[in-house]
Amino acid sequence: MIRKPKLIMIEKMVHETKSIVSLYFHYIPAGCENKDGQSTVPFTPGQFFMIWLPHLDEIPISVSFFEPPDYWGISVKIVGEATRALCGLHVGEQFGVRGPLGSGFEIISSPGIFFGGGVGLAPLRPAILRKVRDKQKPTVVNCAPCGEDLLFHGEFEQLAQENGIDYYFATEDGSCGCQGLGTELLVQVLEKFPSKTRIKYLAACGPERMLVKALDIAEKFKVLLFQASLERMMRCGMGMCGLCAIDPLGLRVCKDGPVFSGEVLRKCTDFGRKVREFTGHKRDL
């Protein structure tokens, strides 16, 4: 794979919530096209793309859908200029894709929980769908400020009915599901498991403060493997420029991560506290 942007054409757009749009497209990374046009790219859920908007920016966005050999989806929350421009595109229009990059979630056997806050559910979705395809029944905990912000809510309700996944959701304003914080719901869900059951994994993505709480909870419930996907400012996205480093281990979020285990995160004093800006300046989260 050559990590250079390649222009793709948008095939489908889904307006998931008032601020989150999913974009679907066919894409074979540069250097992975083999003679019969098939992609040979390995993909692990949790990996991300650098998405290029010519004349504007290139930003990291997780893969939220993958159907081999070459059909991909991303889900983008509008927070600023680049994400607004991306979500404002139409079917048939183009943007550039580089990747997939980084490490993904280690998907181990059940029972386990996927815990997403807001657009944080995006990188978890390919892992959840893979579990469903393998006829396992993962537990999914989804949370957002209000019902209108619950990402993939309809899809997971359907998976709960048709494939028997355990789906729980909460909103801070109580407009949909339980009222309260996602971490409160997570505790309730963990308490539902029979007391002797060892939860094998908890995979989490969302605001970093939520992830800090989720790690505390995972340790309290003695979850075997906690994994969380982090966000940091990125340039190269391939472990070269050093901008995305988290201290004191000097790990690169783009290459050693974005998914890290709880064991590693416990040693990262930056986790939940510090992020770097584009200059390399470190500021409080």
Place this chain on the structure above:
Amino acid sequence: MLETNIASLKLKTPFILASGILGVSGSTLAKVFHAGAGAVVSKSIGPVPRQGYNNPSVIEIFPDTFLNAVGLANPGIDEFAGEVKIAKDQGTVIILSVFGGELQEYGEVAKKAEKMGADAIELNISCPHAHISCIGADAQRTSEVVRLVKSQTHLPIIAKLNPNVTDIVEIARSAEKAGVDAITAINTVRGMLIDIDAKCPVLANKSGGISGKLLKPIAVKVVYDLFESVKIPIIGCGGISDWRDAVEFFLAGASAVQIGSALWKGFEIFTELAKGTKQYIVENKAKNLQDIIGRAHKA
């Protein structure tokens, strides 16, 4: 066997981390050092914070060949003190890469770097996609900046040369005359990638610098030429990804080498470089690294 000296700087191994690769965080620098580097060069640091260029700023253009225009993004020397401290506390040998908008600024940054415990200064007068490349393109200005920085610090001074010039030997000679302690050759070669579907350059800065595999033969030739023209140590840099590449630079005349782009794959490269180079020295019945430096010139 692999010890080498760059002026008063004594290195356990001749493999140095190049500037701008993983050089943002003190803890990453320490990690690279302890993975087997003889020294590490920081990201180029200036007097004040700089945002650098927008993304895309680093991309791969061919396998293991890259194009970048980071634009000297850095938090400024005062804030970078914290990162230097973290690296020094872990015993790292750190060469601080400095740049300035004006000549005096080089001196100011270098002075501060010495105070915070840097082991040497590398003058970045060669970034191909920023204004400062004009210093490194001019023999007179190169010697002015070397003299100025020399007068402000006691640290060994290394000048990093810009390959995008008509006569790099002339620039190296004028730096040597001005008292520079060593030379790093080379920085990236100017380049551009245009996306034929988007019909525009891919990098936000439009043009950038080529690094990685493709740069190697260009860099080897520069080192070879400089070895015949200057007496000060030369640090080879450009496209090194295994021990054979490194040995090629030693034979061309480099006393040490810097590794940049190839690090994205992992830090194990430093152990492999040391192992392979040692074996080469033994198999070729040389005593040590010094014995093979410049050997290609004798043939």
